[in-house]
């Protein structure tokens with residue numbers, strides 16, 4: 001195992017944005033500026049296989065796959081998903097296996113491979129730092145995902161949306177070439193179940209050359225930071241402290257009166273981390289959520305932070321995975337001063353509030369969402385639960401209502417929920433085509449502090465690049 005000294009820590013972390021918003025192109029562009037570029041590792045198996053079914057027009061996936069140690073796996077994946085010239089426009093994409101406690105060997109190999117591809121592409125011709133972002137809630141994909149990123153020599157692993165206490169040990173075990181027994185929460189069960197992941201399903205890995213990535217836990221409170229830092233087993237190498245204006249998912253409000261009269265999540269004093277307590281832990285930390293201006297970068301550093309993690313400014317760059325049409329729509333709203341973001345308490349089946357931009361024609365409109373047939377064919381947010389017969393089932397409040405209720409789910413949870421898996425794939429141009437007739441609607445997210453966006457828009461008048469964001473932040 002190679003141990004690499006982290007000579008210098010980045011001031012700017014480009015936040016990981018799923019699904020596919022923080023693309024390898026974006027992460028690479030940021031990394032080339034000397035800051036930390038981060039790819040999203042969420043659902044990258046679906047992203048990669050859909051790109052292959054679109055014919056991998058740039059050829060980059062097939063190019064980088066030539067470096068993957070296990071070429072038998074590569075051949076299998078290409079033979080199942082690659083379509084020369086791309087699928088017919090109205091044909092549906094083939095499904096990828098849903099994450100589960102007992103994945104097939106192929107399903108695990110596919111996840112390893114897809115994470116390898118994202119990181120390897122971001123690192124192509126680039127000696128800068130690259131990170132990968134995961135959501136703790138998507139536990140079932142975690143061991144294979146982290147392993148794939150490590151094979152591609154990832155420098156940082158960042159994880160939010162949960163309490164990532166098992167990740168430092170998981171990284172140590174992977175480095176030691178051990179079979180992983182990863183604890184998975186099962187709703188209604190007294191004990192977690194174990195997901196077995198054997199890294200030897202990938203041949204040809206040179207364990208000597210694997211390096212230990214820097215692990216950053218993304219949390220919202222000093223209490224959680226303290227909990228993770230006090231035990232060597234769970235201690236990360238640093239923290240991102242993310243406040244409630246951040247794009248994507250937010251930590252649930254701590255107050256009981258957490259939904260306001262306008263139906264949005266309400267955050268208060270209790271939701272602000274005590275930064276002096278975070279600083280006292282002695283680990284590097286970065287601040288996120290409305291830290292996307294040069295003034296806020298200076299403020300973060302004056303508060304003891306190493307720097308900032310910024311998402312929204314990067315989500316609108318030319319390297320963003322979000323389709324140009326949707327980015328144009330957002331920018332025209334910025335221009336007219338009509339951009340609105342709501343913090344929806346129930347839009348995500350994770351139970352975490354989720355920021356939603358209101359744009360006509362997207363699933364932010366009830367009528368658009370209701371016009372869609374409920375389906376759960378991607379399944380990343382399915383939760384394992386204990387069935388009455390003691391077996392384990394999987395459910396998601398975004399799946400067909402009757403199915404969810406049949407599985408013991410609470411009907412109230414199905415009401416305002418959106419199918420984030422399908423919507424977020426649509427945001428990046430990989431929306432599933434249903435029965436040759438309609439495509440899944442998109443659903444955009446951004447942070448609710450627009451100061452940096454407005455200023456960059458005033459400077460550039462149109463889109464900007466990721467390196468321009470870094471230049472602006474470090475002005």
Ligand SMILES: Cc1cc2nc3c(=O)[nH]c(=O)nc-3n(C[C@H](O)[C@H](O)[C@H](O)COP(=O)(O)O)c2cc1C
Pocket residue numbers: 014015016017018019021040042133134135159160161218242245246247248249288289290291292309310311312313315445446447448449
């Ligand atoms: C489009 C979008 C998608 C995001 N997806 C993720 C994600 O998958 N995982 C994560 O940890 N954070 C996610 N975030 C949060 C960002 O990584 C970052 O912490 C946050 O955007 C910082 O706040 P800001 O938007 O005010 O800059 C997302 C943010 C945006 C705007």
